[in-house]
Amino acid sequence: xxxxxxxxxxxxxxxxxxxxxxxxxxxxxxxxxxxxxxxxxxxxxxxxxxxxxxxxxxxxxxxxxxxxxxxxxxxxxxxxxxxxxxxxxxxxxxxxxxxxxxxxxxxxxxxxxxxxxxxxxxxxxxxxxxxxxxxxxxxxxxxxxxxxxxxxxxxxxxxxxxxxxxxxxxxxxxxxxxxxxxxxxxxxxxxxxxxxxxxxxxxxxxxxxxxxxxxxxxxxxxxxxxxxxxxxxxxxxxxxxxxxxxxxxxxxxxxxxxxxxxxxxxxxxxxxxxxxxxxxxxxxxxxxxxxxxxxxxxxxxxxxxxxxxxxxxxxxxxxxxxxxxxxxxxxxxxxxxxxx
Amino acid sequence: xxxxxxxxxxxxxxxxxxxxxxxxxxxxxxxxxxxxxxxxxxxxxxxxxxxxxxxxxxxxxxxxxxxxxxxxxxxxxxxxxxxxxxxxxxxxxxxxxxxxxxxxxxxxxxxxxxxxxxxxxxxxxxxxxxxxxxxxxxxxxxxxxxxxxxxxxxxxxxxxxxxxxxxxxxxxxxxxxxxxxxxxxxxxxxxxxxxxxxxxxxxxxxxxxxxxxxxxxxxxxxxxxxxxxxxxxxxxxxxxxxxxxxxxxxxxxxxxxxxxxxxxxxxxxxxxxxxxxxxxxxxxx
Numbered sequence: 255x256x257x258x259x260x261x262x263x264x265x266x267x268x269x270x271x272x273x274x275x276x277x278x279x280x281x282x283x284x285x286x287x288x289x290x291x292x293x294x295x296x297x298x299x300x301x302x303x304x305x306x307x308x309x310x311x312x313x314x315x316x317x318x319x320x321x322x323x324x325x326x327x328x329x330x331x332x333x334x335x336x337x338x339x340x341x342x343x344x345x346x347x348x349x350x351x352x353x354x355x356x357x358x359x360x361x362x363x364x365x366x367x368x369x370x371x372x373x374x375x376x377x378x379x380x381x382x383x384x385x386x387x388x389x390x391x392x393x394x395x396x397x398x399x400x401x402x403x404x405x406x407x408x409x410x411x412x413x414x415x416x417x418x419x420x421x422x423x424x425x426x427x428x429x430x431x432x433x434x435x436x437x438x439x440x441x442x443x444x445x446x447x448x449x450x451x452x453x454x455x456x457x458x459x460x461x462x463x464x465x466x467x468x469x470x471x472x473x474x475x476x477x478x479x480x481x482x483x484x485x486x487x488x489x490x491x492x493x494x495x496x497x498x499x500x501x502x503x504x505x506x507x508x509x510x511x512x513x514x515x516x517x518x519x520x521x522x523x524x525x526x527x528x529x530x531x532x533x534x535x536x537x538x539x540x541x542x543x544x545x546x547x548x549x550x551x552x553x554x555x556x557x558x559x560x561x562x563x564x565x566x567x568x569x570x571x572x573x574x575x576x577x578x579x580x581x582x583x584x585x586x587x588x589x590x591x592x593x594x
Numbered sequence: 595x596x597x598x599x600x601x602x603x604x605x606x607x608x609x610x611x612x613x614x615x616x617x618x619x620x621x622x623x624x625x626x627x628x629x630x631x632x633x634x635x636x637x638x639x640x641x642x643x644x645x646x647x648x649x650x651x652x653x654x655x656x657x658x659x660x661x662x663x664x665x666x667x668x669x670x671x672x673x674x675x676x677x678x679x680x681x682x683x684x685x686x687x688x689x690x691x692x693x694x695x696x697x698x699x700x701x702x703x704x705x706x707x708x709x710x711x712x713x714x715x716x717x718x719x720x721x722x723x724x725x726x727x728x729x730x731x732x733x734x735x736x737x738x739x740x741x742x743x744x745x746x747x748x749x750x751x752x753x754x755x756x757x758x759x760x761x762x763x764x765x766x767x768x769x770x771x772x773x774x775x776x777x778x779x780x781x782x783x784x785x786x787x788x789x790x791x792x793x794x795x796x797x798x799x800x801x802x803x804x805x806x807x808x809x810x811x812x813x814x815x816x817x818x819x820x821x822x823x824x825x826x827x828x829x830x831x832x833x834x835x836x837x838x839x840x841x842x843x844x845x846x847x848x849x850x851x852x853x854x855x856x857x858x859x860x861x862x863x864x865x866x867x868x869x870x871x872x873x874x875x876x877x878x879x
Contacts (some may be wrong), residue, residue, distance in 0.1 A: 333684055339653055340674065
């Protein structure tokens with residue numbers, strides 16, 4: 255094999271060597287675990303862990319491999335002075351190491367992002383959705399002429415409405431509430447929708463049509479229904495390739511690594527390897543497996559067949575990108591004091 | 595004669611930590627090293643030898659004074675290839691093989707790949723690391739790491755070598771190999787600044803020495819001047835005691851003092867050299 259000569263290639267090769275086998279094993283495991291047949295493809299959202307774990311493993315291993323391997327990532331590493339002199343930039347090759355770790359992660363996770371969601375039973379096409387927010391009162395009371403009105407900022411082409419209403423306790427005996435979806439020009443669907451329990455996912459499909467304003471009207475039943483933000487979504491007429499959605503997922507999952515590596519480079523200007531590795535590992539843990547980052551919701555959205563750019567996940571990922579950039583800029587500006 | 599290293603009032607003071615005051619690592623130092631000369635830096639631990647080398651390698655900014663290396667500031671990128679720095683301690687990236695490490699160094703100093711590979715292979719063979727060239731650096735002994743570090747320093751055929759303890763941890767064969775390569779580099783016109791505790795080797799290789807103690811210059815100058823007294827030695831072979839007495843009498847008759855007549859022993863490193871120290875030993879630690 256030809257020797258790698260640049261920091262980028264050296265770190266890329268090392269990250270791939272360290273991360274490839276564990277990632278492949280975890281990805282393979284998710285394929286052999288028995289899964290029940292899914293009546294509704296969107297129920298593949300229940301398999302989040304089987305997709306999230308191999309992606310998180312690739313992220314953690316490529317990132318930590320770069321931190322461990324590249325001598326200028328942390329203070330006082332053996333041989334670091336030699337590298338500092340040979341690579342006299344501000345970060346002495348650490349930025350190239352960061353890019354190499356991200357590239358390694360991309361190469362390892364791209365096949366998983368493209369093929370695994372479909373193998374795990376996700377819908378073959380990704381649906382784009384927009385949230386519909388209620389204008390005025392959010393509560394649909396069980397009484398004559400009660401209605402909750404929804405209005406969008408602009409007209410969109412829609413082919414379904416999804417409801418996840420919160421059912422409240424009725425005053426008397428509980429009977430499922432039937433509601434009707436009505437646009438300005440008449441009902442969106444002929445049949446009424448029956449809400450029997452809280453957070454029940456209900457979908458009303460109809461031929462694609464432009465829509466800006468509609469209302470949910472009470473027909474009968476005793477359950478009061480609350481429609482908080484996010485409980486009513488419109489499914490846009492235009493759907494998208496699920497593989498492209500998988501690629502977007504993989505790109506999105508680079509952001510926690512970028513943040514961890516950025517803060518790792520910054521802490522490494524003053525701290526030694528154990529501290530830097532702890533910083534990087536902790537950030538990766540909370541942003542990929544914890545609830546802080548976009549990883550969990552993004553994986554779930556892809557498995558449910560939701561088009562990622564239409565979800566709120568991107569908004570939650572943006573701070574990771576910005577903080578990572580800021581950390582890298584500050585790390586370039588900080589010149590560490592050297593003490594022998 | 596052109597100057598390899600020049601320093602004027604070069605000072606390094608490390609800031610104090612907690613309740614300790616600042617530490618003067620290098621008191622104001624003036625230094626001129628002509629091209630083609632070998633300067634040995636001597637002194638006890640903590641005397642400022644490594645600090646001086648790090649300043650000249652562009653790794654440490656002096657707190658006072660100035661220095662130029664081959665006419666450029668020490669931090670100049672142009673010096674990456676023409677000035678080689680061999681720090682003390684372990685090599686970076688222990689999972690790389692010796693060959694991969696040299697390939698990385700060659701690329702970093704801007705050598706074409708083929709030149710780097712050819713020179714690297716030749717140096718590895720000469721330094722007796724041929725059989726170990728594809729093994730990870732983490733498995734190298736201290737001596738092997740030292741030799742590979744020197745190979746990396748020589749890869750760019752530098753005009754100036756800044757060496758920190760180049761032979762510490764080496765066996766006598768390894769030391770002799772290193773000294774041989776350094777002599778060849780000097781013969782090709784290179785200059786060397788070498789910090790070392792191996793006084794015999796400094797004596798063998800260096801033209802001048804600079805003795806530092808506590809960051810202050812205690813002695814400096816050509817080795818011959820510093821070591822030479824007014825004693826002279828005449829080395830003879832094949833005379834019996836009568837012959838030796840006759841030589842001594844002749845010396846006295848010319849006004850000289852005969853201080854002692856002794857049978858000199860060969861130094862141990864000369865024995866090692868006779869036993870083949872200059873030959874490469876593939877894979878030997």
